[in-house]
Amino acid sequence: MFSEPDKMIASHYDANYGNFQTSLYQEIRREAFGEDIGQNSWLTSDEQDKFLGWLGLGGGESLLDVACGAGGPTLRIAAVIGCMVTGVDVHEQAIATARSLANQRGLENRANFRVVDANEPLPFLEASFGAILCIDAINHMSGLDALAETGRPPAVHRPDRCDRPSHP
């Protein structure tokens, strides 16, 4: 289903997603970021709030989070904005964790997580989303044009402007 390079990239995240909900990893995230929002990136809650201000997303809209990881940041957006969220990631364990977190937080009706290789055409109709986010993962993507077509142009936030270098 996925290309060898994409499978290899995803496997770099096995240790993290395999231990994501353990108390040790939660403690590490708390110590590193001050607040554990379930991120597997350098994103803090303050930074996410800033990005949300840029996006101007309303409660009735929907957001696509490309390479959403274990879904913590995506679910925080659903909770803070009250919008619908869709998260896609190539890592199966990350998506399984994201679904489990959505259930734990009572957000399963507003959150949809799917295993998708974002280097392939995305399985969504054009203009399906009011905004697109991609945090600490744009370095894994081979092209941005397909992403931009999935969101309403004025509301699409250029992922490369809200990304920063990924850690190993």
Ligand SMILES: C[S@@+](CC[C@H](N)C(=O)[O-])C[C@H]1O[C@@H](n2cnc3c(N)ncnc32)[C@H](O)[C@@H]1O
């Ligand atoms: C540094 S993590 C960031 C995760 C998430 N955005 C966050 O802030 O917690 C990078 C993510 O990119 C995902 N990824 C890498 N290549 C991908 C691809 N081709 N399609 C979808 N996701 C991909 C990895 O599985 C990993 O979850």
